Amino acid sequence: MEFDETDVPIYRMLGLLEVGTGAHVDLRIPPGRQQIALSAMLLEANRVVSVDHLIDAIWEDDPPPTVRAQVQICVSGLRTNLGKIGREKTIVTKPSGYLIQVGEGELDAQVFERLVADADRLTRADAIADAAKLMQRAIGLWRGPALSGITSRTLEAKAAQLDENRLSALETFHDLQLRLGAHRQLIGQLVALVNEQPLRERLRGQLMLALYRSGRQADALETYRAGRALLIDQLGLEPGTELRQLESRILAEDASLDLTGDSVRAAGESAPAEPEIVAPSQLPTDIADFTGRASVLDTIASIVAGNGTSLAARVAVLVGRPGVGKSAVAVHAAHLLLDKNFPDGQLYCDLGDTRAHQATSVDVLGRFLRALGIPGTSIPDTLDERAEMFRHLVARRRMVIVLDGASAEHQVRPLLPGSSSSTVIVTSRNRLTGLPGARVIDVDVFDKDQAIGLLANAIGKQRVNDEPAAAEVLVRMVGRLPLALRIVAARLAARPHWSLAWMVERLSDERRRLDELAHGELVVRASLALTYDGLEPRARQLLRLLSTLDGLSFPPWVAAALLDADLFDAADLLEMLVDAHMLEVAAIDLSGSPRYKLHELIRLFAREQLEAHDSAEQQQAARTRVIGGWLQVSGEAHRRVYGGDYTVLHGSAPRWWPPASYVDRVLNDPFLWLESEHTNLCSAVALGAAAGLDEACWDLAVTLVTLFESRCYFDDWERTHELALIAVRAAGNLRGVAALQCSLGSLYLSRRQYAAAERELIPALEAFVELGDVHGAALARRNLAMLDARSGDTASAMLRNEQALAEFREAGDQVGMAHVLGQIVRLELESGLLDDAGAHIDEALNTCRAIGNERVEVQIRYSQAELMLLRERYAEAETELAALLKMVRDGHDIVGESRILCRLGTLVAQLGRVDEAKTLLRDALEIREQTMDHAGAGEVRAELAKLRSGEAAELDTGRLSAAT
Numbered sequence: 001m002e003f004d005e006t007d008v009p010i011y012r013m014l015g016l017l018e019v020g021t022g023a024h025v026d027l028r029i030p031p032g033r034q035q036i037a038l039s040a041m042l043l044e045a046n047r048v049v050s051v052d053h054l055i056d057a058i059w060e061d062d063p064p065p066t067v068r069a070q071v072q073i074c075v076s077g078l079r080t081n082l083g084k085i086g087r088e089k090t091i092v093t094k095p096s097g098y099l100i101q102v103g104e105g106e107l108d109a110q111v112f113e114r115l116v117a118d119a120d121r122l123t124r125a126d127a128i129a130d131a132a133k134l135m136q137r138a139i140g141l142w143r144g145p146a147l148s149g150i151t152s153r154t155l156e157a158k159a160a161q162l163d164e165n166r167l168s169a170l171e172t173f174h175d176l177q178l179r180l181g182a183h184r185q186l187i188g189q190l191v192a193l194v195n196e197q198p199l200r201e202r203l204r205g206q207l208m209l210a211l212y213r214s215g216r217q218a219d220a221l222e223t224y225r226a227g228r229a230l231l232i233d234q235l236g237l238e239p240g241t242e243l244r245q246l247e248s249r250i251l252a253e254d255a256s257l258d259l260t261g262d263s264v265r266a267a268g269e270s271a272p273a274e275p276e277i278v279a280p281s282q283l284p285t286d287i288a289d290f291t292g293r294a295s296v297l298d299t300i301a302s303i304v305a306g307n308g309t310s311l312a313a314r315v316a317v318l319v320g321r322p323g324v325g326k327s328a329v330a331v332h333a334a335h336l337l338l339d340k341n342f343p344d345g346q347l348y349c350d351l352g353d354t355r356a357h358q359a360t361s362v363d364v365l366g367r368f369l370r371a372l373g374i375p376g377t378s379i380p381d382t383l384d385e386r387a388e389m390f391r392h393l394v395a396r397r398r399m400v401i402v403l404d405g406a407s408a409e410h411q412v413r414p415l416l417p418g419s420s421s422s423t424v425i426v427t428s429r430n431r432l433t434g435l436p437g438a439r440v441i442d443v444d445v446f447d448k449d450q451a452i453g454l455l456a457n458a459i460g461k462q463r464v465n466d467e468p469a470a471a472e473v474l475v476r477m478v479g480r481l482p483l484a485l486r487i488v489a490a491r492l493a494a495r496p497h498w499s500l501a502w503m504v505e506r507l508s509d510e511r512r513r514l515d516e517l518a519h520g521e522l523v524v525r526a527s528l529a530l531t532y533d534g535l536e537p538r539a540r541q542l543l544r545l546l547s548t549l550d551g552l553s554f555p556p557w558v559a560a561a562l563l564d565a566d567l568f569d570a571a572d573l574l575e576m577l578v579d580a581h582m583l584e585v586a587a588i589d590l591s592g593s594p595r596y597k598l599h600e601l602i603r604l605f606a607r608e609q610l611e612a613h614d615s616a617e618q619q620q621a622a623r624t625r626v627i628g629g630w631l632q633v634s635g636e637a638h639r640r641v642y643g644g645d646y647t648v649l650h651g652s653a654p655r656w657w658p659p660a661s662y663v664d665r666v667l668n669d670p671f672l673w674l675e676s677e678h679t680n681l682c683s684a685v686a687l688g689a690a691a692g693l694d695e696a697c698w699d700l701a702v703t704l705v706t707l708f709e710s711r712c713y714f715d716d717w718e719r720t721h722e723l724a725l726i727a728v729r730a731a732g733n734l735r736g737v738a739a740l741q742c743s744l745g746s747l748y749l750s751r752r753q754y755a756a757a758e759r760e761l762i763p764a765l766e767a768f769v770e771l772g773d774v775h776g777a778a779l780a781r782r783n784l785a786m787l788d789a790r791s792g793d794t795a796s797a798m799l800r801n802e803q804a805l806a807e808f809r810e811a812g813d814q815v816g817m818a819h820v821l822g823q824i825v826r827l828e829l830e831s832g833l834l835d836d837a838g839a840h841i842d843e844a845l846n847t848c849r850a851i852g853n854e855r856v857e858v859q860i861r862y863s864q865a866e867l868m869l870l871r872e873r874y875a876e877a878e879t880e881l882a883a884l885l886k887m888v889r890d891g892h893d894i895v896g897e898s899r900i901l902c903r904l905g906t907l908v909a910q911l912g913r914v915d916e917a918k919t920l921l922r923d924a925l926e927i928r929e930q931t932m933d934h935a936g937a938g939e940v941r942a943e944l945a946k947l948r949s950g951e952a953a954e955l956d957t958g959r960l961s962a963a964t
Contacts, residue, residue, distance in 0.1 A: 009108040010087075013042055014162065015143025017150060019085070027085055033058050033074045034081070036152050041091070041100040043158045045107050050097040057154040108141045109162060115141075116169050123176065132176040139173055142166055167197065174206045181259050183210040188941070194223070198230050201243045208243075212250050212257060217392040218385060219934055220250050253395055253418045279345035280371040283402065286335040289457040292450035293329050296441055300333045303439050304423050313417045315424045317432050320443035323483030326427035327404050329443055334400045334425055342423070344397040347371060350552065351412075352600075353405040353429060361414040364403075365390050366715060368415070373930070375894060376712020381751070383414055391418040398422060405600070409434040451475035451485055458489035463500065470500035477507050483599075487531050490581040531580050532609065538563070539576045543583075544614060545622045546598050547606035550683045553586035553597045555666075557658040558680075561629040562622045567659050590673055591665040623687060627696045628656035630677075630684040631703065633663055637670035638706045643851030646815035648703060649739045649776055653696035674707040678716070681707070685720040689727040697724045698736035702743045709750070710855075717747045735776070738767035742780045749786055758787055775816075778807035782820050789827060798827055818847040818856045825863045829870065837867055858887055858896070865903070874911055881907065898927040902940055914947055921947075 012018040017035055019027040029035050040057045041049050054071050055063050064070060075098055079088050092099045105111055115138035122131035146162035147155060170193065177186055190207040197203055204227045211220035224239070224247045231237050238244070249257055300316045316333075318326045334346060347368050352358045365386035369379050372393050380386050399422040406412045406428040412435060416424060426432065431440055446454065452471050456464040464471045478484040488507075492498055532540060545562040546554075560570035574596055577583035586597035598606070610619065632655040638648055666673045674681070681704055688697030701724040708717035721740050728736035741764035748757035761784050768776035781804040788797035801824050808816035821844035828837035841864050848857040861884055868877035881904045888896035905920035921944050928937040 009111055009141075010085075010106045011042055011045075011102060012108045012143070013039060013147055014108045014112060014141050014166070015146070016148045019082070021085055027081060029078070029081060031149070033070075034078050035150060036155065037071075037074050038078055038100075039147050039150050039152070039155055041098060042102070042107060042109075043155065045100055045102040045110065048094045048097050048099045052097075053154070054097070057152045060153055109146075112138050112141050112165070112169075116165075116172075119172070119176075128176055128179050132173065132180060135169060135173040135176060138169055139166070167200070167203075171200075171202045171206065174203075178206065178209060178213075183213040186210045187214060188945075194227075198227065199234070201227070201240050205243050205246050208246055208250065209257065213259065215392065216934070217250060217253070217395075218380075218388045221247065221388060224250075251418075253391070279343070281346055282348040282371065283334050283338075283346045283400070284331050284348065286332055287328050289454070290328065290332045291454040291457060292446055293325075293332070293443075296329055296443060297333055297336065299439070299441050300425065301336075304337060306420060313422060313424055313437060314420055315416060315426065315435055315438040317426045317428060317435065317438050317440045318443050319428055319431050319440055321429070321445075321481075323481050324443050324445060325482035326443050328482070330402050330404060330425045330427050334402050337400050337423060342398045342400050344394075344399045345372075347399065347401045349403055349415075351403055351405045351407065353407040358407055358411070361411055362386060363715065364415055369393070376714065379712070381714070387414040390415070394422055395419050396421050401425070403427070406430075406432060408432070445480040446475075446482060446485070448472065448475065448480070451480040454482065454485050455489050455492075458486070459492045463492075463496075467500040470504055473504050474500055474507070477504065487581050490579075491531060491534065494579060529605075531582055532605070535576065535580060535582070539573045539580075540609070541614075542570070542573045543577055543598075543602075543606045544610040545619075546583075547603045547610055548619065548623060548687070549598075549626070549680075550687065552679055553595045554680060555589045555591070555595055556593050557629060557662060558626055559596075560658070561626040561656045564621075564625055564656075567662070589666070590668075590676060591662050593662075620691060620693075623691045624654065624693060624696065625656045627684050627688045627693060627700065628654050629658055630681055631655055631696060631700050632657055633667070634674065634677075634681060634700065634703050634706075636663055637667055637674050638703055640667055640670045641706055641855070642815050643853050644814070646813050646851075646853075647779065647819065648705070649699075649735075649742075649773075649779070650703070651695040651699040651736065651739075653693070653699050671707070671710065674704075675711065678707065678713070682716050682720055686723050689723040692727060692731070694724075694727040694731040694733045694736055698728050698733065698740055700724075702739050705743055705746070709746070714747060714751060718744070721747070734767055735771055735773065738764045738771070738773070738776055738780075742768075742776060742783065745780070745783045749783060754787055754790060757783065761787070774807050775811035775813060778804045778811055778813065778816055778820075781807065782816065782823070785820075785823060789823065794827055794831065798824065801827070814847050814851050815853050815856055818844045818853070818860065821847070822856065822860050822863060825860070825867075829863065829866055834867060834870055837863070841867065854887070858884055862900070862903075869907065874907065878904065878907055878911075894927055898924045898936065898940075901927070902943065905940075906943055909943075909947055918944065918947060 008020070010019060010021055012020075017029065017039055019029060019038075029038055036058050037054055040054055051068060051071055054074075055067050058071075058074070059067060075091060075093075079091050082088050082090055090101045092101060102110070115134050119131040119134040119138065122128075122134065146159040146166075150159070174186060174190065177183075187207070187210050190203065190210055193203050194200070194207050204223060208220040208223050211217075211223060224243065227243070228239050231239055239247075296318070303314050303316050306314055318330055320326050331348075334348075338346070349359060349364050349367065351364070362383045365383070366379055368390055369386065370376070372390075374389070374393075380389060394417045396419060399417075401415070401417070401422060401424045403412055403415055403424065403426045406426050407430065409432050412426055412432060416435070426435070426438070432438060433440060445451075452464060452475055455471060455475060474488065475485065478488055488503065492500070492503055532543070535543070542559055542563055546559070548562075549558070556571045556574060557567055559565075559574050560567045563570055563573075571593070574583060574594075578585055578596070582598075582602055584597045584599065585594045587595045589595045631653060635645070635650065635655075639645055642648075681700070685697050685701050685704070688694075688700065701720040704720060705717060707713060708720075721744050725737065725740050727733075728740065741760040745757045745761035745764065748754070748760065761780050765777060765780035765784065768774075768780055781800050785797045785800035785804060788794075788800060801820050805817060805820045805824070808814075808820060821840045825837045825840045825844070828834070828840065841860060844860045845857065845864070848854075848860060861880060865877045865880040865884070868874075868880060881900055885897065885900045885904065888900060901920050901924035905917045905924060908920065909917035921940055925937055925940040925944070928934075928940060
């Protein structure tokens, strides 16, 4: 059956009851009895409706004595009204009741049923696009719930069945659209329907699939979890089998969920573009004289090649004793793979299996997500959510991932991709056989030829050829262990006048039990001792003290602080250790000087020597100096960012002063320095806490909030403060406890964890008041005022802000004053106190500009733009927002950029520049989608939807005017 799309059924019950011969309502049926009677007959169109049924429908449980006569009067009135459109004879009287005659295409419910049936037929014939068009026409007949406004319990069940048919048709239509590849266009409609029908599992499954195909795997899984929680809460039931299976397939990134290449697409729709991804390059430098390992490299190559069928990630786990060269093999193999079409980047992390504080999976995922372009504000808090986001970002990407120094399966498992497109190389001292799909490869010591080859590469082939027998004895005496070989070769290379025979003699003299070289770590220890014993005393002392550090690399001043020596004297000792291969040059520092790295096995050896040769007092003094150096430079970085010691508390821990020229060079960009020393700074807090240096560790922890807050390092913020809290509480340091609690309150405010913030801030304020610490009280009170504002208690927020403002003035903290003034401005704007807000904005801006603090100035000027808008000074507001947009772009603040773009978009829309508004809002949406800020993206989409609905309303108004 074919329907003309311009035809409109005469009888319309899929919404408000209407009767008419065209698009407009021609006939008004009186509400009450006539509408109920007509509805009852239309629900049984072309079938007899008994008088008793009409009585029940109209009067329910309380019919009048003259009920049958009144039914006749009601039907008569209906006939009279229908006669106005030439339909007076459509209601026919039958012995038991009445029948309404409805022709083909005259009742919308019948048209709906026919269109759905035809669509089903086309679907079975694989004419998906045509079926979707018919289903769309069927759904378009609906104008709201069936028989809206009809108050009859008797008819409710029939109307409910019609509504159920509509939902089923919608679900079928969505299935067709998903098959046509229109998943992105469906998301908004499906979200609304799932909110209306939260227990309808088919709709929820369609939304999950649409989100997954749109590259939003985390949102798809969250949709499942929300539905499951609702079903359990309301019905005590788990989701059905289909929904549970869909969740499992999404978690596994089942390829069958994706559209196949020959899938039919909707007219005019192109294939969805792949989201951009940053291609990081994190691999360390390859070893220039890499030797041997051909069989291991071939095995890794075979793992990469695969068999073409497995969907699991391709994982090679290199295992072996310490010093066998696992890391060198992993890095070299990864570099070789770069030539085998892995264009999407390389990720590398030292998991630190030999360090006191190993890298956790959640930390590594945070680093990897940042490297892949996700800003800190968009990185989830939990391990599972980070792992899901990571798997989504690397799915179908060809990347090489090296995880160096893993200690256990649970550390590695969350770091694995979910697909076979990437290759992972893991090194470990343990056999990680529990990793899914992993191939364990043993890395053993060199054979004789490989060991002699390494020696020849390091000292020259001629020297080895001149003493072949001594070379064989030498490599045998060090157990052919690569690390030991490199150390011995380095000594020989540095001393060309030494013969290989003399080196063999030295080994015999210094280690009379050389057979022990074959026993585990004793091999490494003995080899390291050879070099260590050849160092001058000050170099040995420096090596021992360096073992107290856990950072990955360090600048030269750290050595000077450990020894309490001149910078250049310490630098000379560092170079001596480099020459002895006891230390590596890792990179070039911001000051232009080298940065150094201590090999983990050498660190362990040096720590043993530290305990044997240096007293506890000497070790503690060295730790105090180096932490004091980090305190000094990080404090200076904060002062250069804020214009002084503002909005931060300091303790009485001693400082150690690196050379001023060095500090000036590295702090040319304070944030760049803080970012580059991020790991060392966090490690210094942990070192101070472990050593009981409570005053130093709390001071350093709160000073680092300058970095943590600006770069959204919320995990490090919390971790350093928790470590410092343990130390200060153990020492009974009340001010340190209060300072850390106040800072944690700020963290929880940033995370919108308001109850946790209050738990920290109230005792912090009480402690500061008890201690008479005005500055600390101001900081805590400012944060509590923010809590009051968020809870809607404007009066309390204003009072606390005013108290904090007075305390900041007393403490001389101008940035604190400006920040509190900004909070007062927001409260005044919300309360309509525009003149007061303007005065406070001027005061805050003058304060910021006097000390050169641009960060708070941007916040105040944003409030100034809001004030301009409230005063209808739209052009000035637009100019101000444009200027702020440039400032945040110059500062690479993409979160601030998206916020200002959104505000600018809504402003120019109000000014009537709709096309420009759309461009601004789409730019904002692009940023939020790229950073996976789903809530923010939803806000921007809502603004875009308002623009589209406004345009549609104007178009409808124009059509109506033209028709009139």
